[in-house]
Amino acid sequence: MLAKRIIPCLDVTAGRVVKGVSFVELRDAGDPVEIAKRYDDQGADELTFLDITASSDDRSIIFHIIEKVAEQVFIPLTVGGGVREVQDVRNLLNAGADKVSINTSAVVNPQLVADASARYGSQCIVVAIDAKQVAPGKWEVFTHGGRKATGLDAVEWAKKMQTLGAGEILLTSMDQDGQKKGFDLALTRAVTDALEIPVIASGGVGNLQHLADGVKIGGADAVLAASIFHFGEYTVQQAKEYMAKQGIEVRL
Amino acid sequence: MVDIAVVDYGMGNLRSVQQAVRKVAPGANIIVTGEPDVIASAARVVFPGQGAAPDCMREIRARHLDRVIAGVVSEGKPFLGICMGLQVLFEHSEEGDTPCLGMFQGPVKRFASGLHDAQGNKLKVPHMGWNQVHHGDHPLWRGIDQDARFYFVHSYHVQPGDAGLVQATSDYPQPFVCAAARDNLFAVQFHPEKSAAAGLKLLQNFINWNPL
Numbered sequence: 001m002l003a004k005r006i007i008p009c010l011d012v013t014a015g016r017v018v019k020g021v022s023f024v025e026l027r028d029a030g031d032p033v034e035i036a037k038r039y040d041d042q043g044a045d046e047l048t049f050l051d052i053t054a055s056s057d058d059r060s061i062i063f064h065i066i067e068k069v070a071e072q073v074f075i076p077l078t079v080g081g082g083v084r085e086v087q088d089v090r091n092l093l094n095a096g097a098d099k100v101s102i103n104t105s106a107v108v109n110p111q112l113v114a115d116a117s118a119r120y121g122s123q124c125i126v127v128a129i130d131a132k133q134v135a136p137g138k139w140e141v142f143t144h145g146g147r148k149a150t151g152l153d154a155v156e157w158a159k160k161m162q163t164l165g166a167g168e169i170l171l172t173s174m175d176q177d178g179q180k181k182g183f184d185l186a187l188t189r190a191v192t193d194a195l196e197i198p199v200i201a202s203g204g205v206g207n208l209q210h211l212a213d214g215v216k217i218g219g220a221d222a223v224l225a226a227s228i229f230h231f232g233e234y235t236v237q238q239a240k241e242y243m244a245k246q247g248i249e250v251r252l
Numbered sequence: 253m254v255d256i257a258v259v260d261y262g263m264g265n266l267r268s269v270q271q272a273v274r275k276v277a278p279g280a281n282i283i284v285t286g287e288p289d290v291i292a293s294a295a296r297v298v299f300p301g302q303g304a305a306p307d308c309m310r311e312i313r314a315r316h317l318d319r320v321i322a323g324v325v326s327e328g329k330p331f332l333g334i335c336m337g338l339q340v341l342f343e344h345s346e347e348g349d350t351p352c353l354g355m356f357q358g359p360v361k362r363f364a365s366g367l368h369d370a371q372g373n374k375l376k377v378p379h380m381g382w383n384q385v386h387h388g389d390h391p392l393w394r395g396i397d398q399d400a401r402f403y404f405v406h407s408y409h410v411q412p413g414d415a416g417l418v419q420a421t422s423d424y425p426q427p428f429v430c431a432a433a434r435d436n437l438f439a440v441q442f443h444p445e446k447s448a449a450a451g452l453k454l455l456q457n458f459i460n461w462n463p464l
Contacts, residue, residue: 001370002383045382076446120303193374196374
């Protein structure tokens, strides 16, 4: 059967992998190419790179990193951050990305999702949604790295993105991100049940049970984590063995 | 002398395929091209593909690649189809009601919606991720474990009319054909270029394959 995917996430700025708490307080985690190779060796199913560079001046750095990684790592690579037009999607694919993640620009210009998926195929268009709980069973979409409220309902927004041609949803709980208390499982479950396309749960993983819960309780098709892998607490292999013991199908 | 042509018909990104082929054939002259003459001159041809069937077939015909592919195949040169490069070899795709190349008998059908796994979770379409491949004893499987996992991303799957074409199946949740072959033609639904060690092994086997 199809395996649930484990996806280490590398937030990149100024050529380094960093990790913050609830989108702030950045901590250095190392060289992106070295880290990517390490996770590949550990059996990561995919890698996600998010370019969190604030200014557009340093955009070229991420292209260089992706080119280097794609020469050496033969698993799917997703890249996001600063994607504003179809040309940005094309440039990232040409650098070696297999999928491109669109977040703020999908809200500003939903047609970008339709145009990019029509041009390059749904399989390479991931829509990233940063959601925050606003009432019991209600989540709102935020953009600009979590700073700006949109008034959009996260579940309805995810459905709209599916309709426009997204191939996958990367769903991050802003409430949980960096807290190491586990995914927002109710949010994950609400979105995955509403969609036909795969959902990647993100934000809040602090231990291996959190990853298992994302699949078993949240119903996620894939789970994404950063700091538990970056700082050596667990390897991807350990995460998979742990999940396999709980009866979750993984690629070992 | 072009050793390996990776066929470019404007449907998505071929860099991953090129990188992976280079990895297993470091000394080879590998060219990504849509030029019929260059493809026809190559010793081996890799035929990838992404996107929707109607767009793929339109581009293949507009660039006269249907004739080039038929020529390469009839000359007995090793030919590897990947993903859409498997589907378009069949007669007809349900996606956009599209007539395809018809080199293999049978249709291409969408996965049914509303499927669930054994735990009752919804099975998503596209079928995306690493699935187990149950394969036969074709030379391209040499050194690859039975039930090895490969990376898939697709919403449609082929249904060969001739069981003799089938070289591998996978399950989602029902068995579906994920590799088909005849003579010098071999094609897979998954992405060997993104399937880590098992995928590179299959590409290496293709580079070393000398079909009779």
